Amino acid sequence: MSKNILINNEPARLNATISAGDIVDIPDFETESNYKPSGNNAKVIYSDNYLAVVHKPERQKTHPNGVETDTLINDVKFTLGVDYIEPIHRLDQTTSGLLLVALNPYIKKMLDFDLEERLIDRKYLARVSNEVKPQIIEARIGKKPHTTNTHQVDHKRGKRAVTHILSCTSVDDHYEITAKLETGRTHQIRVHLSHIGAPIIGDTVYEGMRSKRMELYATHIGFNHPITGDWLAFEHLPENYCIK
Numbered sequence: 708m709s710k711n712i713l714i715n716n717e718p719a720r721l722n723a724t725i726s727a728g729d730i731v732d733i734p735d736f737e738t739e740s741n742y743k744p745s746g747n748n749a750k751v752i753y754s755d756n757y758l759a760v761v762h763k764p765e766r767q768k769t770h771p772n773g774v775e776t777d778t779l780i781n782d783v784k785f786t787l788g789v790d791y792i793e794p795i796h797r798l799d800q801t802t803s804g805l806l807l808v809a810l811n812p813y814i815k816k817m818l819d820f821d822l823e824e825r826l827i828d829r830k831y832l833a834r835v836s837n838e839v840k841p842q843i844i845e846a847r848i849g850k851k852p853h854t855t856n857t858h859q860v861d862h863k864r865g866k867r868a869v870t871h872i873l874s875c876t877s878v879d880d881h882y883e884i885t886a887k888l889e890t891g892r893t894h895q896i897r898v899h900l901s902h903i904g905a906p907i908i909g910d911t912v913y914e915g916m917r918s919k920r921m922e923l924y925a926t927h928i929g930f931n932h933p934i935t936g937d938w939l940a941f942e943h944l945p946e947n948y949c950i951k
Contacts, residue, residue, distance in 0.1 A: 738812045740792050743776045744785035751786060752805065752941050757814045757934055759787060760941050765803040765920055769794055783808060795822055796829070796891060801910075804831070804925025805943050817933040825889060828929035830873070831896055832945070833884045834922030835905040835915075838877070844870045844899040848892045857912060858894045860902045868892040870899045881908060896923065 712719050713732040725731060750762040761783050763769060768778040775781070784792050787810070795807040795818045807827070809815035821827050847865030851857040859865075869889035876883045882905075886896050894913075900906055901913035909918035929940035 733813075739790040740780075740784065742771060742778075742780050742784050742792065745776050745778075745781035746785055747777075747782045749779060749782035749786045751783070752943065753939070754787060754810075757809070757811050758818070758932075759783065759792075759808050759810060760928060760939075761806050761808060762943055763798050763803055763806050763925075766800060768800050769797045769806065779806065780808070795819065795827070798925055799894065799897075799921075799923075801921040802923045802925060803945075805928045805941055806925070807928055807930065814933055818930070821930060821933070822891070826931065828927070828940070829888045829891075829925065830927035831886045831888070832924045832926045833886060833896060833900065834881050834908045835884060835900060836881055836908060837905040838882050839872055839875045839884055839900070839903065839905045841874060842872050844872065844903060846899060846902055848895060848898050850893075856893075858892070858898050860898060866890075866892055868895050868899065870896055 711734040712721065714723060714725060714729055752760040752762060761779065763779045768775070770780040771778045780792060780794060789810050791810060791812060793809050793815050795809060795815070798804060798806055807818065809818055818827070846860045846868060847862050848858050848868040849861035849865030851859045867890060871887040871889060873885040873887055888895060897907055897910050897913050901910070901915070906913045906915035907921055907923050908916050909921035910923070911917060915921070924945050926944055927940070927942045929938065931937070932939055
């Protein structure tokens, strides 16, 4: 990449210093993702030339492994008719809600940086059987030994994981929680809520009460647009939720 950058028509290093008035030429990569379009339409909440916010249905994978063509990313590639598409974060297969995707490799790097620096705001709604007080759950998470994709709180070998419980509302025979991610470990909200004695309804992997579906929804995402600098925020609430 650095070999193809020019400053005032002269080859420049990636760490070169620029000044006001300099003309910087950056190569326009014609990068195409390996994902194949599915032929199915995805629900697009927002899109422009650089990125999109889409809704992932329950029980659909975020992106394919190998030659799969029935994931959300396959659907979005078909719907938007783009060559390049990459997810900025992931949602568990059993979780529905909002997902941010990049439509340009430069934008992917910029949004990856924002995610790493915790500049992207992500909130979830979850249904649990037990009341939970607003709190910050900071408990390291690691993979559970001898399992394929199950995780647990592991204070010694786990990675740092922080979940903010913002509110808890009593609704009929259950409680509805709003949670905000500070970090993004695999199954983080699911593991943390189970750890404090309030597993998500339908999440039988982490000892939640049985239900037709896992009651976890990615309802909110907010971020600074990497090109315009504008703060964009999107919300998509399930119809059967009562939190105000």
